[in-house]
Amino acid sequence: MASDLSLLLIVALVAALSFSQALARDPGALQDFCVADSMSKVIVNGFTCKNPELVKVDDFFLSGLNVPRSTMNKVTSNVTLINANIIPGLNTLGISMARVDYAPRGLNPPHIHPRATELQTVLEGSLYVGFITSNPENKLVTKVLNKGDVFVFPQGLIHFQFNLGRTRALAMSFLSSQNPGLITIANTVFGSKPNISDDILSKAFQVDKKTIDWIQSHSPILITLSLFNDSMASDLSLLLVVALVAALSFSQALARDPGALQDFCVADSMSKELVKVDDFFLSGLNVPRSTVNKVGSNVTLINANIIPGLNTLGISMARVDYAPRGLNPPHIHPRATELQTVLEGSLYVGFITSNPENKLVTKVLNKGDVFVFPQGLIHFQFNLGRTRALAMSFLSSQNPGVITIANTVFGSKPNISDDILSKAFQVDKKTIDWIQSQF
Ligand SMILES: *[C@@H]1O[C@H](CO)[C@@H](O)[C@H](O)[C@H]1NC(C)=O
Numbered sequence: 001m002a003s004d005l006s007l008l009l010i011v012a013l014v015a016a017l018s019f020s021q022a023l024a025r026d027p028g029a030l031q032d033f034c035v036a037d038s039m040s041k042v043i044v045n046g047f048t049c050k051n052p053e054l055v056k057v058d059d060f061f062l063s064g065l066n067v068p069r070s071t072m073n074k075v076t077s078n079v080t081l082i083n084a085n086i087i088p089g090l091n092t093l094g095i096s097m098a099r100v101d102y103a104p105r106g107l108n109p110p111h112i113h114p115r116a117t118e119l120q121t122v123l124e125g126s127l128y129v130g131f132i133t134s135n136p137e138n139k140l141v142t143k144v145l146n147k148g149d150v151f152v153f154p155q156g157l158i159h160f161q162f163n164l165g166r167t168r169a170l171a172m173s174f175l176s177s178q179n180p181g182l183i184t185i186a187n188t189v190f191g192s193k194p195n196i197s198d199d200i201l202s203k204a205f206q207v208d209k210k211t212i213d214w215i216q217s218h219s220p221i222l223i224t225l226s227l228f229n230d231s232m233a234s235d236l237s238l239l240l241v242v243a244l245v246a247a248l249s250f251s252q253a254l255a256r257d258p259g260a261l262q263d264f265c266v267a268d269s270m271s272k273e274l275v276k277v278d279d280f281f282l283s284g285l286n287v288p289r290s291t292v293n294k295v296g297s298n299v300t301l302i303n304a305n306i307i308p309g310l311n312t313l314g315i316s317m318a319r320v321d322y323a324p325r326g327l328n329p330p331h332i333h334p335r336a337t338e339l340q341t342v343l344e345g346s347l348y349v350g351f352i353t354s355n356p357e358n359k360l361v362t363k364v365l366n367k368g369d370v371f372v373f374p375q376g377l378i379h380f381q382f383n384l385g386r387t388r389a390l391a392m393s394f395l396s397s398q399n400p401g402v403i404t405i406a407n408t409v410f411g412s413k414p415n416i417s418d419d420i421l422s423k424a425f426q427v428d429k430k431t432i433d434w435i436q437s438q439f
């Protein structure tokens with residue numbers, strides 16, 4: 001079964017690559033959410049939506065991402081991909097994530113995500129990472145990443161990570177598609193079924209046929225993608241067919257950042273500057289932030305203003321620190337879905353669906369839990385615990401935007417007239433004036 005699956009996966013991914021030009025970004029959502037209905041026989045771009053009446057909070061939730069993965073395989077690394085197949089609530093929302101475990105000398109071998117830019121942060125250990133620009137330059141851009149460092153792998157470029165250290169390493173990656181796809185170069189080129197003729201490969205790689213035959217017969221590197229829940233494998237062939245069809249469909253709307261027209265387009269704040277590896281890099285994200293403020297939380301947003309290499313690539317991230325009882329107050333990201341994972345402590349989180357239901361959907365998240373906040377919906381996080389909490393969030397825009405409801409409504413400059421607000425909130429003007437004076 002496993003080998004059939006790899007075949008299907010490769011076929012699906014290669015197909016996806018061929019049509020990736022039509023689908024430079026995931027399509028925009030036309031409703032609050034569209035939780036994947038894996039039982040539906042109807043084939044659309046992504047998955048059909050479950051009846052909203054039947055949607056439950058756990059459609060947006062996953063636990064156990066804190067548990068270390070086995071790295072007992074040829075490349076001694078393990079990628080646990082959390083996409084819309086695993087969290088059905090991610091369907092149509094344009095983002096996914098992965099936990100990556102690396103044994104000492106573990107390699108995540110050179111590969112491509114045909115449909116996503118990847119933003120990676122190192123939680124433990126250190127990694128030697130790189131990507132290669134496209135023809136004709138094919139420049140290798142590399143960097144050693146330590147704990148708290150962040151790196152950008154632009155969409156569709158060949159990239160890798162290698163654990164240089166003597167200890168295990170751990171990273172979290174976020175990808176700007178609900179189904180980023182994976183093409184492991186070695187497997188695809190030397191392990192295809194059937195084989196690519198050694199005539200072709202010996203010419204392409206400029207080595208003799210015997211060498212090619214040797215590489216092909218040693219089935220170079222296993223696919224290191226492992227799905228979060230192996231018991232879902234039976235659904236997988238159906239999902240792959242859906243993925244294939246998805247690859248063939250066109251993006252209907254441009255509710256996502258525009259598709260990139262080149263490998264990358266590093267933001268040029270001072271004209272005539274040359275691109276360097278540090279345009280894709282940031283360090284220090286492991287350092288705790290001060291939460292001494294009115295709400296007891298601190299959001300450190302890493303967008304294209306902070307990492308210029310993110311420009312045009314449709315993704316950003318945030319470190320969020322919470323003091324005990326700290327609140328990240330109700331807010332909206334007008335241009336992004338948020339995918340959050342808890343690294344320390346526990347959080348009470350929620351979002352509210354749009355009119356007329358305005359249903360509050362909440363969940364308590366513990367270490368290793370993952371939650372989806374669909375694009376444009378009001379949401380919040382609150383630290384219920386007696387200790388500090390820490391979360392990493394990833395957002396499906398290079399510039400997601402934040403609208404903090406209270407500040408925006410009561411602290412606008414100039415003030416919204418208290419006539420209007422007292423009517424809107426059905427309280428007297430004095431109360432409105434008091435609230436306004438707090439911002
Ligand atoms: C990844 O880790 C999981 C859980 O430890 C394990 O079941 C799976 O076989 C591993 N995958 C690879 C490719 O080693």
Ligand SMILES: *[C@@H]1O[C@H](CO)[C@@H](O)[C@H](O)[C@H]1NC(C)=O
Binds near residue numbers: 195212214216
């Ligand atoms: C691919 O080629 C190698 C070497 O010629 C051979 O050992 C292997 O069986 C072939 N595999 C397939 C699936 O054709």
Ligand SMILES: *[C@@H]1O[C@H](CO)[C@@H](O)[C@H](O)[C@H]1NC(C)=O
Binds near residue numbers: 064229230231232
């Ligand atoms: C995997 O899925 C099965 C059925 O879908 C479920 O019973 C099991 O608890 C899941 N395991 C994990 C680790 O989520």
Ligand SMILES: *[C@@H]1O[C@H](CO)[C@@H](O)[C@H](O)[C@H]1NC(C)=O
Binds near residue numbers: 289299
């Ligand atoms: C967030 O933390 C940084 C670094 O500790 C600090 O400079 C900044 O003032 C904090 N922001 C808020 C809103 O507390």
Ligand SMILES: *[C@@H]1O[C@H](CO)[C@@H](O)[C@H](O)[C@H]1NC(C)=O
Binds near residue numbers: 413414433437
């Ligand atoms: C807004 O209104 C409050 C209460 O009326 C007042 O204290 C505050 O100065 C006003 N702010 C601005 C920017 O007009």
